[in-house]
Amino acid sequence: MPAEGFIQVHAYTSTAQLPLEGVAIAITDAEGRLLAARLTNSSGQIKPVAVSVPAAADSRDPDFKGQPFTTVNIRAQHPDYEQIQADQIQVFAGVTTLQPLEMIPISLYPESFDQMEKFLTPPQNL
Numbered sequence: 001m002p003a004e005g006f007i008q009v010h011a012y013t014s015t016a017q018l019p020l021e022g023v024a025i026a027i028t029d030a031e032g033r034l035l036a037a038r039l040t041n042s043s044g045q046i047k048p049v050a051v052s053v054p055a056a057a058d059s060r061d062p063d064f065k066g067q068p069f070t071t072v073n074i075r076a077q078h079p080d081y082e083q084i085q086a087d088q089i090q091v092f093a094g095v096t097t098l099q100p101l102e103m104i105p106i107s108l109y110p111e112s113f114d115q116m117e118k119f120l121t122p123p124q125n126l
Contacts (some may be wrong), residue, residue, distance in 0.1 A: 002024040002110035003055040003093035007072055011040045011101045013081065019044025020103055026075045030088075035072065048096050067123065068092065076101050088121045 011023040023040040024061040027049055038046040051070055060069030067092040081103035091097050 005051050005053040005091040005093050006053055007074075007089065007091050007099060008033040008048040008096055009038075009040065009046050009074060009076070009099050009101060010042045011076055011078075011103055012076045013018075013103045013105060017100075020078060020081070022078060023081070023101075023103065024047065024077045026076075026077075028073045030071050030073070032073075051091045053093045066085055071121075071123075074099055074101070076103065078103060080107070081105055086121065088123070090123065092123065 007027060009025050011020045011025070013020055014019055019040070019042065021040055021042045021044065023044070025036075025038045025040065025046050026034060027036045028034055035051065036049040038049070039066060040046055051072060053070040054066065054068055056068070058064045069092045071088045071090055074084075074086045074089060084101050084103065086101065089097060089099055
C-alpha cells in the first residue's frame with residue numbers, strides 16, 4: 001500500500017550557507033515526470049513536496065521485494081549561479097528528506113556559465 005514521504009530543498013551559497021531566494025527547483029520522478037516546480041523563499045527553502053512512496057511496513061516484511069523508498073531527481077537553476085542536478089534522492093515513508101544544494105556563483109567561474117554540477121546519490125545499503 002502506498003504511503004507518503006516528503007522532499008524539501010535548501011539552496012544556499014558559500015560555506016556560510018547564505019540562503020538564496022528565487023532558485024527555480026524542479027522535482028521529477030525516476031521516469032522524468034514533473035512532480036513539483038517551486039521557487040525558493042527568502043530562507044532558501046521550498047515547502048515540503050509530498051511524494052508517493054512504499055509503506056514503511058513493507059520494508060519490514062521478509063518477503064518484500066524492491067526498495068523501501070522512492071527516488072526523485074532535483075534540478076536547481078538561478079541566472080547568477082551554476083545549475084545543479086541531484087539524482088536518485090531517496091524519500092522514505094513518513095519522513096521529510098532535506099536536500100541541501102550549494103549554489104556556486106557564475107562570477108567565480110565565468111567560463112562555466114552553461115555547465116551543470118551533477119550529483120548521484122547511491123542507494124542505501126538496507
